[in-house]
Amino acid sequence: MQKKGWLFRSVLFAAIGYLANFAIAAEPSATSQTLYAAGKQKSFKGPDTYFTGDxxxxxxxxxxxxxxxxxxYVTFQPGARTAWHSHPAGQHMVVTSGTGFTGTRDGKIIxxxxxDSLWCPPNIDHWHGATLGSSMTHLVVTGSKDGENVVWKKKVTDSEYLGNDQGKVNMKSDKSADALTSxxxxxxxxxxxxxxxxxxxxxxxxIAALDAGLSVNELKEIMIHLYAYAGFPRALNGLATLMNTVEARKAAGIKDETGEEAAALPANKTSQExxxxxxxxxxxKPVTGPLFDFAPAINIFLxxxxxxxxxxxxxxxxxxxxIATVSALASMDxxxxxxxxxxxxxxxxxxTKQQLTALASVLSDNVGTEEGARTQQAIQAVLAGDD
Incomplete structure (x- = not known):
């Protein structure tokens, strides 16, 4: 994809060398400064050929x-990333907001x-993007050698993106998360x-949960369970997403464990008993209170x-x-x-309090700091005296 001449070089996508359709500005003067005014330069969506996600x-x-x-500036929404690529003259990156990953062929993910600032040397295969729990914007300054500033390669697979050296997804950036099993x-x-x-x-x-050993039926059950807390629309959307993901993995030759089936209720008791x-x-203790006195039917349904x-x-x-209920409620206003x-x-x-604190940590790292803080505040309010 090498292109000669200043006109082509001036319109190369600075982040990873994507070729734009037109020049961004006139050729700079040799005797005066050239202003590239804020908001006047080209903005565009990263093409699907070279990116996964938004x-x-x-x-x-x-x-x-x-x-x-x-x-x-390149902004990645949560879970988005580049394809594998290299830069003939290298690239500097400066993260201006959020949290992301950058990975190389040796399996190391930073x-x-x-x-943070990062230098990627010439001709090193790598990718970069946001974490699952945060968007990420970085400023990139990309060098050009012989008119070429990027060599594109295959897209980064989900397993490559998720299979970092800290575990599936960024589950252990805070060691307190170890209080919970994977x-x-x-x-x-x-x-x-x-x-x-x-x-x-x-x-x-x-995808990360299946790779970590959760069965399809365990994931189904999380979503079935949550209809009582988040409503049928969210539960049905979740189940549809799970179904499509499992079918796509099956088509790709990945066999996921089905898991155990649901049990029957005791034959000698009604559902309410x-x-x-x-x-x-x-x-x-038995649940009573003014709310259930006011609307006793709701407790019967519960x-x-x-x-x-x-x-x-x-x-x-x-x-x-x-764990599913607390995680869901922490994600709702x-x-x-x-x-x-x-x-x-x-x-x-x-x-334990340590395990619940670990849950808050996982929320902060993978969902959002607000959700994690909300959970930690609830823990302190309810379990203030427990250590």
Whole structure:
């Protein structure tokens, strides 16, 4: 893809060498400064040929006959990244916001965050993009050699993107996450993205969860369970995303474990009888109060359907269901009282304060800092005296 002459060099995509359709500015004067005014340069969506996900490129300045380099801001939405590529003259990157990854063929992946600078030497195959839990913008200054500033290669696969040296997805940037098992950690973003409706990030989280050993039925059960908290529309969208992801993996030759099937309720009890027992066990005492006096039907539905029909299905244990519930509630606005209630329930079913803190850490790293902070505040409010 080598192109000769200043006109072609001036319109090369600064981030990774994508060729634009026209010159960005007139040829610089040899005797005066040239202004490239803010907002006047070309902006465009990163082409699907060279990117996965949603990427925006904002050109800053072209190369010229004296300075054989160009510059651009490139913004990656969560989960987005470049294809594999190299730069004949190398590239500088400066992260201006968010958190991202850059990886090389040796399997090493470097996490980069706001303020970090990185130099990629000439002819090194690499990729870069955002994490699953954060967008990322970087300023790139890309050199050109003999009129060429990039050599494009194959797109980065999901397994290459997710298979970093910190574990599947960025689950252990904070060592406190180790209090949860790998499978429990991967339940957190699946539940959060199901509840908040972010299906693009849910797809990536499902892939990571399957690769970490969660079965298809365990992931189904998270979404079935969450209909009681996030509603049928979000649960159905989540299940459709899971179905499409599993079918795509199957077509690619990846065999995922189906997992165990749902259990039947005890034959000698109604759903409400069984559910009342489960509710009492989870909360630690029979549930009463002014709200249920005001609307007793809602507690009947909670007992018979949520704690009876859903909790009685098995597949996920109580800890797993509470990990999913807390993760979902933390990702929804206006449900802080319910989040606090389920922090208490999670503690009652055996999740320690350390494990719940780990859950908050996973949310911060992979979903959003607001969700993580919200969970940590609820933990402190409910379990302030527990160490």
């Amino acid at each position: 990427v925006k490129v904002d050109m800053l300045f072209p190369g010229n006959d004296t300075a054989h380099y160009s510059g651009a 996490e980069i965050t706001e303020g 499978k429990q950690q991967h339940m957190v973003p699946v539940a959060a993205f199901t509840a908040n409706g972010d299906l693009q990030r849910l797809d990536a989280a499902i 069984y559910g009342e027992e489960v509710q009492t066990e989870l909360v630690g 007992q018979s359907h949520l704690f009876g029909d859903l909790f009685g299905r098995g597949i996920l244990d109580y800890k797993g269901r509470e 206006g449900v802080d009282s319910q989040l606090k209630s389920h922090i208490g329930i999670a503690s009652n079913v055996g999740l």
